[in-house]
Amino acid sequence: MNDPALTSANPMTGRERPLFLLSFRQRDELAGLAAGAGWRVVAARRADGAERRLLASGAAVAVVDARGAVEEGLAAVRALAGAAAATGSALLALVSRGDAARLDAFYDAGATHFLASPMRETEFVQALRFAARHAERVSGEAIPLSGTGETLGWRYDPALASIQVTPALAAMLGLGEQPSLRAMLRRVETADRAALRAAFARLRDGLSATAFAHELSGAGRVVEHLQLDQRTGRVHALIERLGEVDAGAAVRDALSGVNDGAGVRRWIERRLSEGQPVGVVLAALNRFEMINTAYGRIAGDALLRAALARLTEAAREVLGRRFVAARVAGAEFVAAAEGVTAELLNATAARIEEALARPFVIGDEIVPLGARTATAAAEPGDGAADLLRRASDALAGNDAPPGTVPVDALAVDLRRALDAGEIELRFQPQVAVATGIVAGAEALARWRHTSGEIGAEMLFAAAERAGLELALSEHVQRLALAEAARWPASLRDLRLSVNVTAADVARSNFADLFLDWVDASGFPRGRLTVEITEGGLIGDLSEAARLLAELRTAGCRVAIDDFGTGYSSLAYLKALPLDYLKIDRKLTQDIAGSARDRVVVRGVIDMARSLGLAVVAEGVETREQLELLAKEGCQFYQGFLCAEPLTVDALAMLVEGR
Known part of the structure; x- marks a missing residue:
């Protein structure tokens, strides 16, 4: 295997890890694929003695190749399930697509994961990776925790100009339970008082909760979590120590090299027995x-x-x-x-x-x-x-609500759906706030499934489970470009926004590939916006910045999508070359809530404008939300207030009507 992306994605940690492979047919290609991805394969051709061999191998992942041998495979999974459970191993079953209906039987027999053929090399390697992640989740050594800790905290009442502290804090600081404000302030180092004043200023400006860190005599470095009671004006504080967890107090840190999941399993097994x-x-x-x-x-x-x-x-x-x-x-x-x-x-x-x-x-x-x-x-x-x-x-979100199709079942069928052209697109209008003119549209994937239409979130969850994230992302991007290139004359001035994932930008040649697709479609680069999902966990920001800079140099524009869904937002703004910032729908819908919510949205918009970025608000559903966003300086919006995601014909009718 020569693809470095596959090798780097495997769960190795600098040395080969054992993989137990049971195949009833002569299929050496599986062993070769696994070995190329960094696994040391322990292979078996017969189920006899397989349980003993699995235990002896120390493998975290066992693979049963049941393609063309479904009954033998089921029997092998049943035989291996006990050993896998005892060691915390993952049990991956490979089945033929025609036997996909038997997946429930494999799960009942003890399999933890599955993969249906025909499958690509990448899909198999990714399936091993997901199985290994499951094994890591349930392996290691338990940590019984005991002991109690008294709360450190205080309450300030501005009406009485008084402060009360908890008994534990009073004892630590050598104070009474109602010390003077001056006595409390003396406990905060001079260098940290600016942080204290800034925290109280944030509360005065409308925040109902904030925090600041400082040194505290007797406790070392702490963080104080402040909460303002809007009704009474009182400030409540909870003090959290930031010192190391005490290993001598029955906590053994997993970061010191001790694996703790196996002990949890043993503790559970003992209680269950x-x-x-x-x-x-x-x-x-x-x-x-x-x-x-x-x-x-x-x-x-x-x-x-x-x-x-x-x-x-x-x-x-x-x-x-x-x-x-x-x-x-x-x-x-x-x-x-x-x-x-x-x-x-x-x-x-x-x-x-x-x-x-x-x-x-x-x-x-x-x-x-x-x-x-x-x-x-x-x-x-x-x-x-x-x-x-x-x-x-x-x-992991794999327990589907009643009446929906489980992600596992969707994953089995996704490759066929891609080949059969069942993945379609809808286009959600992006509207200029000042004029009401439709300025662009975002391409969103939909799956015409036998159970009904499946949206992008569930679709990509199924793709992740099936190891088809890159394949699905490429399919949607190329389909969007092809359809937009054929837009009718009424849509020829609209911008097209397409989503790219963290997995996309992790490919060093993605910019070249993407621009080739754009040029082959005939859609103008200058009307194209690439949207990077903020929650997508880009691992190498410097490499992502280089790639996005290439796209901008080529004439495309770049947006950060779902901004505000995670703490990585500021890191993304600092590192990535951007043109647009898209506010996550949760922030948009909160703007009509409390004064604190409006302050947060105002801060995001002000920050974007100071960086020279245009702002697009997602999920706008009401006129009140739009008016508040307009007051804060938001330039574009999309959401049900204008329209749901539309077919090309419906989008053309909307644009012509407006």
């Missing part, structure tokens, strides 16, 4: 990967330790001391407890989300991240692997 009901909460920090890019790995590691400490304290508040918590992989964490109800699990998840929603401090900067969570409760016959797999799938 005793007949105890067990539930888990998985939590993942949003867009954490950009921390290492923007601030460096040391800062990222410190943030992970701080996040684990917060999660632990949050879980303890709800569950008491009968739980275990650990970092399991990347920026993902688990808390497991016995004897808990669904309501208690949900309460724990909500408390963890609340704790992780508070900003973190990196150096002197306040960095909001947020997190998503998922819960699962043990069912009869469950092992630890079953329980954690359900939680992991829910965290």
Whole structure:
């Protein structure tokens, strides 16, 4: 395998990792593909003794090639499921497309992942990568956490000009529980008082919550989370220590080389074997990967330790001391407890989300991240692997709502849908705020599925699961260019916006490829805007900047899409050559909310204008939202207030009518 992009995408960490491959036919190409991607393949041709060989191999991923041998494959998956569950391994089943209807049987037998043929080399390698990520999520060693901590905090009442502190803070600082303001201020270092004044100024200017960091005698570096009670005018503060997690207090840090997921599994297995009901909460920090890019790995590691400490304290508040918590992989964490109800699990998840929603401090900067969570409760016959797999799938968004098609089923069918031309486009108008004239349109993908029309979000989720992200992205881009090149005369002045993904810009030759597609279509470069999704986690910003600069030099324009969905926004604005900033629909819809929401949107628009960027607001649904955006200086909008995404004919009718 000569494609460096595939090799660099595999989950190796500087050495080969074992892969167990069971194939009932002579298919050496699979072993060759895996070896080329950095895996050390342990192959078997018969199911006899396969469980023993898997255990002996130490493999994190086992592959059962059931193409053309579905019954033998099912039997092999059943035989390997116990060993895979015991070691936390992922179990990937390869099936022929004609046997895709048997996927439920493979999952029931114990498979954790699947791939249907015919498949491309890239798809197989990516499937191994996703399976390895699952194995990392549920492997390692558990960390029972114990101990209690008293809250550090204070409350200021401006009406009485008085301040109250918690007993723990009073004891730490050697103060009474109602110290004078002067005594409290003396506890803040002179160099940090400017940060304190700035935080209070933000509250006066309309924010209801903010934070600042400083040195505190007896506690070291801390961050104070301030919240303003709009009704009473009181300011409440929660003080969070930023020191290292104490390894001697029963917390062994995964970053020190200790893997903690296996211990969680053992803890769960032991409780389940005793007949105890067990539930888990998985939590993942949003867009954490950009921390290492923007601030460096040391800062990222410190943030992970701080996040684990917060999660632990949050879980303890709800569950008491009968739980275990650990970092399991990347920026993902688990808390497991016995004897808990669904309501208690949900309460724990909500408390963890609340704790992780508070900003973190990196150096002197306040960095909001947020997190998503998922819960699962043990069912009869469950092992630890079953329980954690359900939680992991829910965290990844793979549990579809009732009545919808599961992502797994869509992924199986996506390659055929691409080949059959079932992926279509709609165009959402982008309107000039000042004149009401339609100035452009964004191309959005739709899938004519047997279950109904499937939108872009679910479509790309299926593509990620199937390892077809690049293929789908290229298909949509080329289709948009081809259709726009054939637009009727009434649309010949409109700009076309197409989306590109982080995976696209990670390809060093993407600019050349994309411009070739543009020129081949006949669509003018000067009327084309490339939209980079802000939430797309671009790994190498300098390389992305080089690529986007090439596109701009060639005549295209560049927009950052969904701005405001993650902390990486400022890093993107600083590094990337841009022409437009598109405000995420959540910010747009919040503008009609509180004064604080309007301040945030105003700040985004002012920042964009100071950088010479035009502003496009997404998701505008009401006249009130549009009027408020216009007052703040927004130049363009798109959303249901004008029109939903339209066919070319409907777009032409709209433009001609306006």
